[in-house]
Amino acid sequence: MWRACVCAVFFFSFSTVGFTAEEKGGAVRHKTLWEQIYEGGWVMIPIGACSILTFYLCGDGVTRTSRKRVAPPKFEASVKGFFRQGDYVGAYNYCKKHPSPLTNTLRAGIGMLGEGKVAVGEAIVAAMHQESSKLNTYISYLSVIGVCTPMIGLLGTVTGMIKAFANLGAAGIGDPSGLSAAIGEVLVATASGLLIAIPAFGMFYFLRSRSASAMHHIQDIVLEMFRKMPYEHMSGLHISGEELFAALPNWVQAPAQDRA
Numbered sequence: 039m040w041r042a043c044v045c046a047v048f049f050f051s052f053s054t055v056g057f058t059a060e061e062k063g064g065a066v067r068h069k070t071l072w073e074q075i076y077e078g079g080w081v082m083i084p085i086g087a088c089s090i091l092t093f094y095l096c097g098d099g100v101t102r103t104s105r106k107r108v109a110p111p112k113f114e115a116s117v118k119g120f121f122r123q124g125d126y127v128g129a130y131n132y133c134k135k136h137p138s139p140l141t142n143t144l145r146a147g148i149g150m151l152g153e154g155k156v157a158v159g160e161a162i163v164a165a166m167h168q169e170s171s172k173l174n175t176y177i178s179y180l181s182v183i184g185v186c187t188p189m190i191g192l193l194g195t196v197t198g199m200i201k202a203f204a205n206l207g208a209a210g211i212g213d214p215s216g217l218s219a220a221i222g223e224v225l226v227a228t229a230s231g232l233l234i235a236i237p238a239f240g241m242f243y244f245l246r247s248r249s250a251s252a253m254h255h256i257q258d259i260v261l262e263m264f265r266k267m268p269y270e271h272m273s274g275l276h277i278s279g280e281e282l283f284a285a286l287p288n289w290v291q292a293p294a295q296d297r298a
Contacts, residue, residue, distance in 0.1 A: 081194030081227045085234060088187045092180065092238045099177050099245040108173075108252040109140035114259060117144055121263055126151060126277050139169040140256050147264060152275035155267070162260055166253060173249045180242035184235045191231025198224025 101107060113136050120129035126148055133145035146165035150157045202224065276282065 079194045079198055079224070079227060081190050081197075082230065084190050085187055085227070085230050088183050088190070088238075089234050092183055092234060092241075095176055095180050095183075096241045096245075099180070099241070100248075102173055102176070103245060103248040103252050105252055105255055108138065109256055109259060110138055113138055113141050117141065118263065126272075127279070130277055130279075139173070139252070140259060142169055143256055143260055144263070147260065149278040149280075151267070151269065151272045151277050154273070155269050158264065158267075158269075162264075166256065166260075169256070170249065170253050173252070174246065177242060177245045177249060180238045180245070184239035184242060187231040187234040187238070188228070189231070191228040194227030194231075195224045198227065 113133075116132055116136075117129050120126070120132060130145055130148045133141035133148065143162055143165040146161040147158045150161040
């Protein structure tokens with residue numbers, strides 16, 4: 039987390055360098071970073087927060103969507119060992135103790151083995167949709183940042199322009215360079231918002247594609263493991279051992295005292 043914050047500070051710093059300059063004594067003096075940030079106004083605070091959040095979400099997204107994190111090879115090998123031995127109860131318990139997108143999907147399928155092939159397929163598809171939703175939850179925030187930061191920058195520019203023209207109306211247009219300098223200053227906010235939004239959108243599409251690739255990898259593993267599954271020998275089995283709440287309707291089987 040602290041590394042992401044440090045990188046964000048550097049990114050936010052470079053995003054505002056070199057936007058404006060002022061002429062003093064015939065020479066052009068480039069304004070410092072903090073002068074430019076100050077000139078951007080209050081909107082630079084939420085834009086800076088968005089830059090930090092963007093770096094955090096990018097790092098977190100790359101970590102979450104890696105194949106070693108989504109489908110750990112150690113977990114895959116262990117569950118395959120249980121499958122080779124026909125120990126599906128052991129495989130279910132192992133998946134339950136070692137959660138990951140892969141083992142969560144496998145556990146959903148193993149738990150429905152006694153219900154037949156169709157029920158297993160439906161459980162696997164539902165589990166994969168759930169895991170895909172978890173992976174994409176934080177990634178989708180990058181898209182929100184990509185949309186919001188230019189709007190925040192534009193808001194700062196508009197409010198700054200209102201102040202600039204208000205000052206112009208009060209003081210007159212004796213020196214047009216003052217107005218041009220004010221316009222240049224308020225555009226810092228818009229430029230900063232765009233420099234945050236562009237990489238945020240790029241990483242959003244990259245991570246979304248990476249997430250889809252990871253889920254396809256899980257799908258390949260699951261299809262390989264459930265191929266030629268002997269469902270006929272497991273009909274009616276309750277492998278998961280978890281409590282079943284569905285029972286016969288109370289009008290089908292009357293209490294013993296009523297039959298007496």
